[in-house]
Amino acid sequence: MKKPTISDLAQAAGVSKTTVSHAFSGRRHVDPETRERIEKIAQEIGYRPNRAAQHLRTGRTGxxxxxxxxxxxxxxxxxxxxxxxxxxxxxxxxxxxxxxxxxxxxxxxxxxxxxxxxxxxxxxxxxxxxxxxxxxxxxxxxxxxxxxxxxxxxxxxxxxxNSGATARMVLEHLRASGATRIGLVTGEQRRNSYIETEAAYRAFCDEIGIEPACLQLNESGGEDLAAEAVASLLSRRGDIDALYVPVDAFASGAVTAAASKGLKIPQNIRLATRYDGLRAKLSRPPLTAVELHxxxxxxxxxxxxxxxxxxxxxxxxxxxxxxxxxxxxxxx
Amino acid sequence: MKKPTISDLAQAAGVSKTTVSHAFSGRRHVDPETRERIEKIAQEIGYRPNRAAQHLRTGRTGxxxxxxxxxxxxxxxxxxxxxxxxxxxxxxxxxxxxxxxxxxxxxxxxxxxxxxxxxxxxxxxxxxxxxxxxxxxxxxxxxxxxxxxxxxxxxxxxxxxNSGATARMVLEHLRASGATRIGLVTGEQRRNSYIETEAAYRAFCDEIGIEPACLQLNESGGEDLAAEAVASLLSRRGDIDALYVPVDAFASGAVTAAASKGLKIPQNIRLATRYDGLRAKLSRPPLTAVELHxxxxxxxxxxxxxxxxxxxxxxxxxxxxxxxxxxxxxxx
DNA sequence: ACCGTTTAGCAAATCGGTTTGCACGAATCA
DNA sequence: TGATTCGTGCAAACCGATTTGCTAAACGGT
CATH class of the missing domain: 3.40.50.2300 (Response regulator)
Structure with a gap:
């Protein structure tokens, strides 16, 4: 009771393997009538092409x-x-x-x-x-x-x-919501989204004339590292009243940091992140985020x-x- | 500049394809010296077996x-x-x-x-x-x-x-923490974990002589459906002071429901879930859960x-x- | 010296498709 | 009528491994 092969199907349909192959792939014309017969019989005997054989010949793995x-x-x-x-x-x-x-x-x-x-x-x-x-x-x-x-x-x-544009959008929103000193927290690895975000951030700071405050964290450190680092940033720069923290795990850490400093979100410090996942949604208060689609x-x-x-x-x-x-x- | 095949490697090593194959698979003994030579040359010419060919022959897809x-x-x-x-x-x-x-x-x-x-x-x-x-x-x-x-x-x-045992563990913990009327929220689909959990729950209720209060929700309804359904359950059964809600999305809904009823967690109602994911951890208050490993x-x-x-x-x-x-x- | 048993290795068949080159008849064209 | 094209289909080569059956040499025991 083995699975039928293309040979079985060809035999059952009274044609050659070639014809069957072409009937399915359409790489050469086969008589519509023949093709239909082949397809019907394929249904009946439950033929399905062997992936491995296809891959071997075509050089693809699928x-x-x-x-x-x-x-x-x-x-x-x-x-x-x-x-x-x-x-x-x-x-x-x-x-x-x-x-x-x-x-x-x-x-x-x-x-x-x-x-x-x-x-x-x-x-x-x-x-x-x-x-x-x-x-x-x-x-x-x-x-x-x-x-x-x-x-x-x-x-x-x-x-x-479009991380640059995204950053711009978030930063402008933060400012519109009342922030005057906005900080940025990204990661150490040189991912393009960080690079673009930082560039957009610096341009933005330049424009409105505020001193940039950037943090680049080791991603493996996760939430805890962020909590620590952000707390220390907030100590150094007491004027900061908003943070854009694209990495949502870091944003969670920032929430913790704010709490530890006795800062209320959003009254004392505004917070926005990028990925709109569970963290952003379930955070207290829930975080402004970006729908990336x-x-x-x-x-x-x-x-x-x-x-x-x-x-x-x-x-x-x-x-x-x-x-x-x-x-x-x-x-x- | 095609990828070298087993034939190329065999030729380069001055042996047959068979020997090469056996050298790699170990399905037959080959002289350690020969094997080493083959492996060395394989390294040099960058040979790697073609998966598709292996799969075709062995009938596996890998x-x-x-x-x-x-x-x-x-x-x-x-x-x-x-x-x-x-x-x-x-x-x-x-x-x-x-x-x-x-x-x-x-x-x-x-x-x-x-x-x-x-x-x-x-x-x-x-x-x-x-x-x-x-x-x-x-x-x-x-x-x-x-x-x-x-x-x-x-x-x-x-x-x-071991969903039955897990349920038992959670239920006993709820009781130990002061609950006297415990409800259960599971899903409609007949998954084994629900079945076992419900059985353990009923046995538990029998033992300690409380009236079971079960809810089975459509999983596609998610958090929102749970919020609604749990709220209505709490209205009907005002005596309930704890809920075991294995599905964490439903547990989130239960949190919402409790809030809408003005019930404080854990003072008025205790809540435990199963999967210890982000939801349980980020919930306010954070939810007791089960480390499933x-x-x-x-x-x-x-x-x-x-x-x-x-x-x-x-x-x-x-x-x-x-x-x-x-x-x-x-x-x- | 003889026979049985390992050991090491090879040639060829095999897996199940795709693709190429060719054949044959019918239709079209000059 | 002969040459050319088109439509349809086939046989065989091919993809790159694994596996089987076999050979030949080396070894050991009697």
Whole structure:
């Protein structure tokens, strides 16, 4: 009771394997009548092409991979998982409709592990400069696209997150809500979103004539590190009355820091973050955040990747306009 | 500049393909000296076996799939994502170390989508009775293991979550913290954890002689539905002074409901949930929850699946002892 | 010296598709 | 009528591994 092969089907339909193959792939014309007969019989005997055989011949594996260079379960963990998972969920659907499987790459460990997987293409979520994942896959000749530009690698197609514009939007909102001294907390890794955000922030400070107050934290430190670092920043710079903290785990830390300093949100200090996940929503008070449209972004990324796999040189694509989600943490 | 094949390597090493194959797989003995030479040359020319060819020959695809029958991104979304993703993260690592790729199956849609993927095995997270995913894969002859028993399918290997014991533990804790009338909120779908939990709950009520108060909610309704339903329950049964709400999204709803009724947690009503994710941690007050050891569970599930794929008939395995995580929501 | 047993390695078949080159008849054209 | 094209389909090569059956040499025991 083995699974029927293309030969079985060909025999049952009284045609050759070639014809069956063409009937399915459409790479050559076959008589509509013949094709219909083949399809009908295929249904009956329950034929489904063997993926491995297809892949061997075509040189494709039929799978694309999704990876984030953020620590996966450690430290920044749960919040980042939300971000990645929202993308994963949509990407999985998008892949499947294109007849591809989406598989998960846990954070880079020994590197040898990565050999187990030979995807047709990879989506990297917010890689940083000289990210080993980028190097691994491009070195293998595997097409890579990223969510967020890869610093220093303009050649890699990506979905542009418009982090500069996003930062601008948030900063202006903070000011409109009454803030006069705004600080910024990002991460140490040179991810493009940080770079753009910082640039936009400095430009903004210049314009309105305030002294920049930047913090770059080690992402593995997570919420606790942020709580500590922000508290110390607030001690040094007592004039700060607002913070933009794109990484939501850090934003949680900032909430803790504010509380420890006896500062009320938003009365004494306003707080906005970027990823509108559970943290932002469940925080007390809930945090103003940015709707990034991750589903759309994931869709775009998959589309880009498919094009790249097909050898098309697609330029970067812009994510949909991000939107502010106003919450109590920045109420004026 | 094509990738070297086994033939190239064999030629370079002055042996046959067979010897190379055996050198790598170890399925037959090869002279250690020869093997070393082969490995060295493989390094030099950058040989890596073609997965597709291996799969074709061995009949394996080298990928296992992870699926949850919970709505993936809708409704209960983010919280569930945490649960699934914690498992996914560990499972991905566990798979990769076994030279397998882990791929994600988004929630059952048309069914036709699922054809794109032919995994060697599948891990299902808390499937319910007559779950279409179970039927799809077992029908295809693909080994299935589940996290949480599959009701009505004792033949499917699973990691037992000991939901009955967990419920007992939580209920006893609630009572110890001062509760006298405890209610239970679960989901409509017939997942084993609900079934066991309800049974343990009824037994518990019987024992201590209290009237059971159960709610079964549609999981797609998520937090909002729970808020509504729990509020109405609290109106009907004003005597209730504690709730065990295993699904964390529902627990969030219960928090809202309590607030809307003017009930203070834990003074007027105690609240405990199961999955110790962001919701439980970030809730105000933070919720007592259960450390399920999801990483260990995921590891066990992958192990079970590998055994099943290798044709071993492994019985169910028990998850590590769950532990209560005490938080303010049940302080006495 | 003989026979049985390891040991090391090879050639060839195999997995199930896709793709190429060719054949044959019918239709079109000069 | 002969040449050319088109439509349809087939046989065979091919993708790159694994696995089977076999050979030949080395070894050991009697």
């Amino acid at each position: 799978m694309i991979a999704l990876a984030s260079s953020m620590p996966f379960s450690v430290a920044a963990g749960p919040s980042r998982l939300g971000f990645l998972m929202e993308i994963a969920a949509t990407a999985a659907v998008a892949s499947l409709t294109r007849n591809m499987a989406l598989c998960l790459i846990p954070p880079f460990q020994s590197g040898a592990q990565l050999d187990a997987i030979t995807p047709d293409g990879v989506i990297l979520v917010e890689p940083f400069q000289d990210d080993p994942l980028v190097q691994h896959f491009t070195g293998l000749g595997v097409p890579v696209v990223s969510v967020g530009r890869v610093p220093g690698r303009e050649d890699i197609p990506h979905v542009d997150l 991750l589903e759309a972004i994931a869709d775009l990324a998959v589309g880009l990747l498919m094009a790249a796999i097909d050898g098309e040189v697609a330029g970067p694509v812009s994510a949909p306009q991000p939107e502010l989600v106003l919450r109590a943490s920045t109420a004026s | 990928m296992i799939a992870l699926a949850s029958s919970m709505p993936f991104s809708v409704a209960a979304g983010p919280s569930r994502l945490g649960f699934l993703m914690e498992i996914a993260a560990t499972a991905a690592v566990a798979s990769l170390t076994r030279n397998m790729a882990l791929c994600l199956i988004p929630p059952f849609q048309s069914g036709a989508q699922l054809d794109a993927i032919t995994p060697d095995g599948v891990i299902l997270v808390e499937p319910f009775q007559d779950d279409p995913l179970v039927q799809h894969f077992t029908g295809l002859g693909v080994p299935v293991v589940s996290v949480g028993r599959v009701p009505g399918r004792e033949d499917i290997p699973h990691v037992d979550l 999801l990483e260990a569970i995921a590891d066990l599930a992958v192990g079970l699946l590998m055994a099943a794929i290798d044709g071993e008939v492994a019985g169910p395995v028990s998850a590590p002892q769950p532990e209560l995580v005490l938080r303010a929501s049940t302080a006495s």
